[in-house]
Amino acid sequence: MRRGDPDAYAPLVRRHAPAAVRTATFLGAGADAEDVVQEAFVKAYRALDRYREGSAFRPWLLRIVANETRNLHRSAGRRAAREAKAWEQVAPLLAGGRAGAAAAASTGRDDAAEALEAAERRVALVAALGRLATPYREVVTCRYLLGLDEDETAAVLGRPRGTVKSRLHRALRALEADLRAADDDRYRQEVTHDG
Amino acid sequence: MADVHDVHDGLVADLVALGRSVPSRPVDDAFVRRVADGIAAVDGVAGVSPAPPHHRRALSRRVQAAVAAVVAVVVGALAVPPVRAAVADLFGFGGVLVREEPGPAPSTAPPPPGAPSHLTLAQAAELVPFRPAVPEALGDPDGVEVSADRRVLSLTWETDDGTVLLDQIGARLDYAFAKSATGVQFVTVAGNFALWFAQPHEVVVLEPDGTPRRETARLAGHTLIWERGQVTMRLEGDLTRAEAVVVAETVAETVAD
Numbered sequence: 001m002r003r004g005d006p007d008a009y010a011p012l013v014r015r016h017a018p019a020a021v022r023t024a025t026f027l028g029a030g031a032d033a034e035d036v037v038q039e040a041f042v043k044a045y046r047a048l049d050r051y052r053e054g055s056a057f058r059p060w061l062l063r064i065v066a067n068e069t070r071n072l073h074r075s076a077g078r079r080a081a082r083e084a085k086a087w088e089q090v091a092p093l094l095a096g097g098r099a100g101a102a103a104a105a106s107t108g109r110d111d112a113a114e115a116l117e118a119a120e121r122r123v124a125l126v127a128a129l130g131r132l133a134t135p136y137r138e139v140v141t142c143r144y145l146l147g148l149d150e151d152e153t154a155a156v157l158g159r160p161r162g163t164v165k166s167r168l169h170r171a172l173r174a175l176e177a178d179l180r181a182a183d184d185d186r187y188r189q190e191v192t193h194d195g
Numbered sequence: 196m197a198d199v200h201d202v203h204d205g206l207v208a209d210l211v212a213l214g215r216s217v218p219s220r221p222v223d224d225a226f227v228r229r230v231a232d233g234i235a236a237v238d239g240v241a242g243v244s245p246a247p248p249h250h251r252r253a254l255s256r257r258v259q260a261a262v263a264a265v266v267a268v269v270v271g272a273l274a275v276p277p278v279r280a281a282v283a284d285l286f287g288f289g290g291v292l293v294r295e296e297p298g299p300a301p302s303t304a305p306p307p308p309g310a311p312s313h314l315t316l317a318q319a320a321e322l323v324p325f326r327p328a329v330p331e332a333l334g335d336p337d338g339v340e341v342s343a344d345r346r347v348l349s350l351t352w353e354t355d356d357g358t359v360l361l362d363q364i365g366a367r368l369d370y371a372f373a374k375s376a377t378g379v380q381f382v383t384v385a386g387n388f389a390l391w392f393a394q395p396h397e398v399v400v401l402e403p404d405g406t407p408r409r410e411t412a413r414l415a416g417h418t419l420i421w422e423r424g425q426v427t428m429r430l431e432g433d434l435t436r437a438e439a440v441v442v443a444e445t446v447a448e449t450v451a452d
Binding site: 009010013017018019021022025026034038039041042045046093094121122125126140144145146147149150151152172173175179 | 203213
């Protein structure tokens with residue numbers, strides 16, 4: 001598609017907007033996610049001439065979305081502050097979600113206990129994600145939370161595929177170790193309280 | 196090297212579930228309008244006039260060429276303007292075109308043809324321009340075949356429910372499958388858009404110029420089509436929708452970097 005046919009662009013917008021809003025949200029755009037995506041679509045349209053025919057549209061668009069999301073927190077100052085601000089938008093969304101509803105909906109005691117445990121695991125996982133360094137959290141977010149494949153993740157984050165692969169590997173190992181340590185702490189606390 | 200998924204199964208499943216627990220929703224008309232307004236405002240500033248007619252012709256030509264070069268899926272009863280559908284699907288779906296066509300749907304479909312096993316997966320991987328993928332849910336395939344033009348890799352499994360076929364089609368295709376069917380449904384595979392064909396439908400191979408090669412037409416059964424990176428995946432067999440999605444979501448790469 002060439003620039004100059006906005007009508008033909010509308011179906012593209014409809015198709016890719018949900019994934020784009022999700023990407024912006026998970027990368028920390030918060031309440032501005034739709035605005036970010038809207039801006040990204042306008043930029044993508046203007047840059048259609050540079051879009052390489054035959055390559056996939058989605059990763060190309062999501063890359064623009066990721067960059068726009070980063071720009072959103074520019075005013076927050078230093079890089080660490082910007083990244084912290086982005087994660088603050090995501091963590092509550094992930095930690096809340098449907099877990100509470102599931103606990104409330106369950107009637108049997110076993111179900112309730114199970115739902116509670118699932119909710120606890122979920123909170124622990126989100127906390128561990130929060131402790132992960134940003135470059136690692138970003139690959140995990142794209143690959144697993146957003147369900148992109150490795151090539152798309154590489155395209156969206158603007159990193160070589162090999163880097164994505166190795167970061168994923170290390171991120172998963174770090175998360176496993178962190179979750180185990182957090183679990184041990186909790187167990188020690190319980191023992192202390194009981195004794 | 197083992198896929199990173201293998202050693203962190205539980206964690207990966209938790210992460211995927213965490214992502215999915217945050218619902219995704221479609222955008223409304225107002226959103227699409229705001230994008231259009233944004234484009235109009237930018238074009239106004241840049242002094243670009245509204246699209247002259249020749250742009251539209253150029254678009255149709257490109258779409259025609261694309262249709263000839265991609266997988267085409269033709270479905271019962273004309274409803275979507277073909278150009279629009281083609282543009283959307285061209286970008287969205289590794290070149291799957293969903294076009295609705297009049298006519299009754301065929302009633303029954305024979306099982307998919309088995310691929311004679313004269314290749315190993317490793318041999319096939321050397322022939323095709325993409326990395327072959329295997330669904331863990333099905334395990335090692337019983338049959339491996341690569342098309343003469345090396346664009347399509349076909350894997351088959353002989354199961355208790357008959358033959359299951361998985362075609363993997365490189366994004367840049369010289370020919371395509373065309374289909375006619377009713378009852379196409381949109382589903383998701385690992386969060387991505389996918390198409391489910393519950394009804395038997397006709398599968399036709401297209402020549403590079405877009406003309407269907409009728410002699411190769413055959414009836415296909417339940418089929419799931421989704422995109423995986425630059426490769427279009429097509430799973431066919433006596434599977435329910437849920438089973439097909441599960442199989443699709445267990446696809447893992449066979450060849451590491």
